């Protein structure tokens with residue numbers, strides 16, 4: 001298990017910080033992921049770590065933005081420390 005899990009999961013109240021799903025209903029621990037991936041110069045510290053369910057973590061991957069098909073514009077993904 002990720003060494004930051006206890007601190008990050010506690011801070012997130014054991015909910016996915018992207019979709020807000022409660023960890024309890026999945027019956028296994030959520031993942032600690034990098035909001036800004038290390039491959040994009042993100043830091044490996046608690047400020048850049050978030051609790052994510054498997055689905056959100058897989059969809060996000062190492063990306064930090066996506067394309068809105070209707071407008072073909074790039075938008076940043078939700079940032080749990082900066083966005084509400």
Ligand SMILES: [Zn+2]
Nearest residue numbers: 016019053056
């Ligand atoms: Zn999620």
